[in-house]
Amino acid sequence: MNLSLSLCSLDFGMSNWQKINNTFGDEFIRRKWFSGQEIYTPFVILGWYRSGTTLLTSLLQNHPELVCYSEVFLPKEPLWGQGVYNRFVNVNKAQQLRDQHPDQFLKQYIFRAYQKGKGGVGFKLLYPQLQSNVALANALVAIPNLKVILLQRENLLDLWVSAQVARKTGVKNKVNTQRNSTVQLTLDPKDLEKRFQNLKRGQDEMHVFAKQFNSLELTYEALNADRKAVMQEVFQFLNVTPKEVETSLVKQQKQPLSEIVQNFDGLVAYFKGTDSEKYFL
Numbered sequence: 001m002n003l004s005l006s007l008c009s010l011d012f013g014m015s016n017w018q019k020i021n022n023t024f025g026d027e028f029i030r031r032k033w034f035s036g037q038e039i040y041t042p043f044v045i046l047g048w049y050r051s052g053t054t055l056l057t058s059l060l061q062n063h064p065e066l067v068c069y070s071e072v073f074l075p076k077e078p079l080w081g082q083g084v085y086n087r088f089v090n091v092n093k094a095q096q097l098r099d100q101h102p103d104q105f106l107k108q109y110i111f112r113a114y115q116k117g118k119g120g121v122g123f124k125l126l127y128p129q130l131q132s133n134v135a136l137a138n139a140l141v142a143i144p145n146l147k148v149i150l151l152q153r154e155n156l157l158d159l160w161v162s163a164q165v166a167r168k169t170g171v172k173n174k175v176n177t178q179r180n181s182t183v184q185l186t187l188d189p190k191d192l193e194k195r196f197q198n199l200k201r202g203q204d205e206m207h208v209f210a211k212q213f214n215s216l217e218l219t220y221e222a223l224n225a226d227r228k229a230v231m232q233e234v235f236q237f238l239n240v241t242p243k244e245v246e247t248s249l250v251k252q253q254k255q256p257l258s259e260i261v262q263n264f265d266g267l268v269a270y271f272k273g274t275d276s277e278k279y280f281l
Contacts (some may be wrong), residue, residue: 038113041238042143043122046130046210047151048202050162052220056151057081057124058247059231065240067114069123069261073098073136077110081124103139111143119240122147127206141212149234150206153220156199157279160192161185182255186262189270196276215262 045060045068047053060068061082069079089109098105111121121252130136140146153159165183210217216237223230229245235242257280258264268280 040118041120042111042149045124045149050159051153053124059245065119067121071131072123102136120238148208148210148215150217155279156196204219
């Protein structure tokens with residue numbers, strides 16, 4: 001979008017200055033045409049896939065004192081998910097800088113100056129996007145006072161089934177206007193056992209990485225059970241004013257696991273007496 005043409009198309013009456021500022025203010029600051037605020041809490045939402053990171057990101061995006069980007073380290077291209085803030089960004093240029101120099105990318109596009117009133121700036125990072133990216137890991141460690149919200153899903157069967165439902169339906173995140181879809185799966189017990197081991201190993205590694213920072217550990221289960229209480233804890237951690245925030249995202253699959261997984265009883269018998277038995281209770 002051409003910024004100058006966009007400005008010309010607006011009515012420059014006195015009452016419209018706030019609209020102009022809301023639309024273009026942060027872009028003026030990003031281009032360093034205006035000075036901005038650089039004192040805020042930098043943060044990262046770190047989690048495994050299907051662990052509520054998109055839900056938490058959506059909730060934080062609706063807090064007026066926060067800027068919370070989505071998957072800016074998505075392998076294909078940055079998924080900004082923050083509306084107006086990056087409406088004018090050259091995606092190819094940003095992606096090239098991100099892939100070659102993640103430290104510079106974070107400084108130029110994420111942890112930069114913003115309009116006054118922002119108490120926190122952060123983004124969502126899935127652990128697989130970090131695992132083999134040493135440069136990104138080093139860049140995060142070098143950010144002064146970075147806070148990490150570590151979000152984990154305790155029930156790994158729920159996590160894996162959710163991932164398979166998303167793959168089968170093609171719907172990763174669901175809004176409250178979408179209809180429920182009925183999905184049935186058959187899971188191989190030996191394959192599932194390996195999946196549990198890999199997921200547990202990844203979550204342990206993620207936990208070790210987060211320990212380097214001032215971190216807040218949350219669970220998907222707690223976020224679903226008492227969202228208001230968990231969000232108040234998050235806002236306190238980020239040093240912003242507690243607010244009631246909403247999202248249009250809803251739980252994708254509401255069927256019991258025993259109805260989704262056709263061979264559920266067989267899996268219960270297979271994992272009986274193992275550490276993974278708790279996922280089936």
